[in-house]
Amino acid sequence: MALNFNSDIHYTPYVDESDLDPAIKLIESGLSEPYSIYTYRYFVQQWPELCLLARNEHEKCVGVIICKLEPHPARRRHSSLLRGYIGMVAVDHAYRKRGIGSTLVLNAIDIMKRMGADEVILETETKNKGALSLYEAVGFIREKCLCRYYMDGSDAFRLKMWIGKPEPLVTL
Numbered sequence: 001m002a003l004n005f006n007s008d009i010h011y012t013p014y015v016d017e018s019d020l021d022p023a024i025k026l027i028e029s030g031l032s033e034p035y036s037i038y039t040y041r042y043f044v045q046q047w048p049e050l051c052l053l054a055r056n057e058h059e060k061c062v063g064v065i066i067c068k069l070e071p072h073p074a075r076r077r078h079s080s081l082l083r084g085y086i087g088m089v090a091v092d093h094a095y096r097k098r099g100i101g102s103t104l105v106l107n108a109i110d111i112m113k114r115m116g117a118d119e120v121i122l123e124t125e126t127k128n129k130g131a132l133s134l135y136e137a138v139g140f141i142r143e144k145c146l147c148r149y150y151m152d153g154s155d156a157f158r159l160k161m162w163i164g165k166p167e168p169l170v171t172l
């Protein structure tokens with residue numbers, strides 16, 4: 001039987017800038033890509049409900065996910081498809097492999113669904129086996145490979161999850 005390692009962890013939405021500092025520290029220690037404070041503020045100020053923090057029993061932030069939800073960029077003129085985007089996810093090293101990362105991802109997707117998302121996408125390094133296993137376990141599929149996507153020259157996979165029905169193929 002699986003143990004519930006998560007019972008001492010609770011999840012809260014972003015409230016104000018006091019949440020940003022611990023979130024940035026976690027992301028900087030987990031991800032190689034550097035982001036400016038303006039990038040973080042771009043996300044959390046427009047979509048605070050899509051920034052979730054995992055906290056331990058002492059209220060210490062031990063996990064974070066930062067997302068956004070916008071009209072699909074290629075189809076803005078033709079339809080009202082909404083695309084969710086998972087920008088960053090990180091869990092404190094000491095708290096990994098307890099289900100916190102997948103709980104953050106599933107909670108964020110659930111909120112995006114309730115906000116009307118039709119699909120959710122993200123990018124992750126092709127060599128990030130842990131993240132790829134997590135995302136594929138919750139239902140993402142590999143849509144494309146983005147060559148030299150990151151600033152350090154590494155490649156990324158674009159992963160996608162359809163929330164409604166996949167778009168029909170166009171037949172000529």
Ligand SMILES: CC(C)(COP(=O)(O)OP(=O)(O)OC[C@H]1O[C@@H](n2cnc3c(N)ncnc32)[C@H](O)[C@@H]1OP(=O)(O)O)[C@@H](O)C(=O)NCCC(=O)NCCS
Nearest residue numbers: 030089090091096097098099100101102124130131133134
């Ligand atoms: C990726 C990350 C967020 C996972 O967080 P986590 O809380 O450890 O993930 P979970 O415990 O929810 O793991 C869920 C599943 O993901 C997979 N997984 C997670 N970490 C893994 C690892 N190191 N190796 C292989 N599979 C892994 C497993 O399938 C796992 O299920 P299991 O425990 O039943 O085997 C965390 O390792 C992290 O912060 N990494 C650095 C930042 C990062 O890479 N972010 C994602 C890129 S956008």
